[in-house]
Amino acid sequence: MTFPQLLSNSWGNKKIKLSKIFVDYLLKLCKQIAHMQARNHIPFAMSWWWLYCLGTDQPIEAVGTMAAAMGGLLPDIDHPKSALGRRIPFISIPLSYLVGHRGVTHSLMAVVVMLILLPLAAFTMDTRIALLVAPVCLGYLSHIAGDAMTPSGVPLLWPNRKRYTVNLFKTTSLMESVFVGVFTISVVILGDIALAVLESTVAKLPLLPVSDHHREYY
Numbered sequence: 001m002t003f004p005q006l007l008s009n010s011w012g013n014k015k016i017k018l019s020k021i022f023v024d025y026l027l028k029l030c031k032q033i034a035h036m037q038a039r040n041h042i043p044f045a046m047s048w049w050w051l052y053c054l055g056t057d058q059p060i061e062a063v064g065t066m067a068a069a070m071g072g073l074l075p076d077i078d079h080p081k082s083a084l085g086r087r088i089p090f091i092s093i094p095l096s097y098l099v100g101h102r103g104v105t106h107s108l109m110a111v112v113v114m115l116i117l118l119p120l121a122a123f124t125m126d127t128r129i130a131l132l133v134a135p136v137c138l139g140y141l142s143h144i145a146g147d148a149m150t151p152s153g154v155p156l157l158w159p160n161r162k163r164y165t166v167n168l169f170k171t172t173s174l175m176e177s178v179f180v181g182v183f184t185i186s187v188v189i190l191g192d193i194a195l196a197v198l199e200s201t202v203a204k205l206p207l208l209p210v211s212d213h214h215r216e217y218y
């Protein structure tokens with residue numbers, strides 16, 4: 001099934017209203033953060049969720065897409081000037097002081113903790129919220145993967161502070177925007193084909209340790 005087919009299945013009826021609210025919100029958010037790296041994390045996270053929906057043959061819904069986008073911003077909660085950190089300074093400022101930027105929130109440990117805590121929280125609150133667990137986690141993972149493509153890398157094995165990178169492009173570079181743009185458009189247009197290509201190429205990417213720390217990015 002292709003992305004447009006899934007989308008028309010999901011959005012063909014009463015969900016249109018919700019979709020419009022989501023699109024309006026996203027456009028507003030993109031305008032506010034157009035100068036920041038988050039503008040790339042959002043479509044990248046959404047694309048990961050869409051790929052997951054395509055791979056599992058489930059409808060693509062606005063709520064899940066929005067949850068993935070929020071998950072894609074979540075790791076930068078450790079930076080007071082990130083898109084999310086600026087909105088909740090009472091969390092981002094102490095967190096950046098305690099753990100620094102691109103620390104534990106950009107590690108596999110954070111993913112494991114989230115995979116444990118989010119379902120627990122969801123199941124004790126509302127089953128509808130439980131549906132947000134997968135997109136938030138995938139969005140979160142996409143952020144770590146995205147940052148791992150930059151020279152600064154991420155401390156995957158935190159508390160070991162060694163950083164790892166596949167070093168594909170520099171943060172805020174034109175190449176980064178081109179990569180995310182092509183990736184997102186490929187997912188939207190090609191659907192299953194994009195999924196197959198991705199599966200065959202990801203395993204071939206070399207994960208290298210970062211020898212010297214570059215300037216820290218979002």
Ligand SMILES: [Zn+2]
Pocket residue numbers: 075076102106143147217218
């Ligand atoms: Zn980050």
